[in-house]
Amino acid sequence: MDIKIKELTKIYGKETTALNDVDLHISQGMFGLLGKNGAGKTTLMRILTALLEPTRGSVEICGIPLKKKNILSIKSLLGYLPQEFGFYNNLTVYEAMDYMGMLNKMKPKKRKERIEEVLIQLNLQQQSHKRFRQLSGGMKKRLGIAQALLNEPKILIVDEPTSGVDPEERVRIRNILSEYSKNNIVLLSTHIVEDIASTCEMLAVLDYGKVIYKGSVEDLIQQAKGSAWKCTLYNTTELDELKQNYTVISSQHLQGKIEARIVSKDQPSLDCIEVEPSIEDAYMLLSSKEEAK
Numbered sequence: 001m002d003i004k005i006k007e008l009t010k011i012y013g014k015e016t017t018a019l020n021d022v023d024l025h026i027s028q029g030m031f032g033l034l035g036k037n038g039a040g041k042t043t044l045m046r047i048l049t050a051l052l053e054p055t056r057g058s059v060e061i062c063g064i065p066l067k068k069k070n071i072l073s074i075k076s077l078l079g080y081l082p083q084e085f086g087f088y089n090n091l092t093v094y095e096a097m098d099y100m101g102m103l104n105k106m107k108p109k110k111r112k113e114r115i116e117e118v119l120i121q122l123n124l125q126q127q128s129h130k131r132f133r134q135l136s137g138g139m140k141k142r143l144g145i146a147q148a149l150l151n152e153p154k155i156l157i158v159d160e161p162t163s164g165v166d167p168e169e170r171v172r173i174r175n176i177l178s179e180y181s182k183n184n185i186v187l188l189s190t191h192i193v194e195d196i197a198s199t200c201e202m203l204a205v206l207d208y209g210k211v212i213y214k215g216s217v218e219d220l221i222q223q224a225k226g227s228a229w230k231c232t233l234y235n236t237t238e239l240d241e242l243k244q245n246y247t248v249i250s251s252q253h254l255q256g257k258i259e260a261r262i263v264s265k266d267q268p269s270l271d272c273i274e275v276e277p278s279i280e281d282a283y284m285l286l287s288s289k290e291e292a293k
């Protein structure tokens with residue numbers, strides 16, 4: 001069970017290169033796709049789900065080449081939560097699931113059983129008679145995941161599943177995806193670094209359509225060892241100066257002083273002490289190196 005992506009390129013119109021020679025190998029487990037807005041994550045996911053044709057390059061999903069003649073067999077392996085998941089506003093949660101099940105050509109008995117199972121899994125059974133328009137943002141995301149899981153896909157592709165949901169809901173969604181990845185591939189796109197840190201073992205970082213990192217989360221963090229610092233400052237002028245010269249990850253105003261966390265290859269000043277890097281430090285270091293190129 002894997003996804004092989006080779007030299008994948010997507011150019012919109014004449015000018016926008018959304019993906020630039022992307023090579024990735026994704027195997028069982030949870031794989032994170034990290035990148036800022038416009039990095040190319042959605043474009044890649046839409047190509048993998050056969051909603052968009054690449055300009056060039058190839059994709060193979062569980063040994064099947066992603067070509068027009070194979071689209072039905074590929075689609076039967078996939079579940080997809082798009083970034084903007086919408087549905088007919090007047091349909092209830094159950095009706096929406098039933099409709100999706102019919103589109104998936106599931107037989108009535110199997111459909112009913114599976115819908116009930118998935119609604120329990122996503123903790124939506126209490127909402128099954130609520131209409132789509134009455135659902136909160138988090139419930140809509142969960143319904144989006146529920147419909148993507150309906151046909152028990154080997155590959156679940158989720159685009160920004162936790163954006164716009166409260167912390168409790170975010171944890172719940174992460175746990176559901178993590179659980180599902182034990183026996184399947186879950187490809188998760190996000191710009192929320194903690195989503196990756198708490199769920200993925202492997203990740204790729206995209207920047208302007210290029211893969212600037214692929215490998216384990218652990219190795220990415222390791223690359224930032226010796227480059228994360230905690231600096232103590234005494235006024236906002238010092239903080240402004242620091243921001244001009246370094247990538248400041250966070251700053252905390254405490255009584256009479258400011259503690260700032262920064263990433264830098266060299267020790268910025270003697271007032272700065274080295275700290276253990278986090279995935280956020282590592283990601284920011286990587287992005288800042290890329291910007292400097």
Ligand SMILES: Nc1ncnc2c1ncn2[C@@H]1O[C@H](COP(=O)(O)OP(=O)(O)OP(=O)(O)O)[C@@H](O)[C@H]1O
Pocket residue numbers: 012013016017018035036037038039040041042043044083191
């Ligand atoms: N249909 C389209 N036509 C033209 N350009 C597009 C189209 N869709 C995306 N783009 C451009 O392609 C690039 C990659 O966009 P994409 O949506 O794949 O990025 P993303 O990483 O998913 O961003 P976000 O996190 O904001 O969703 C951007 O420059 C975007 O403006």
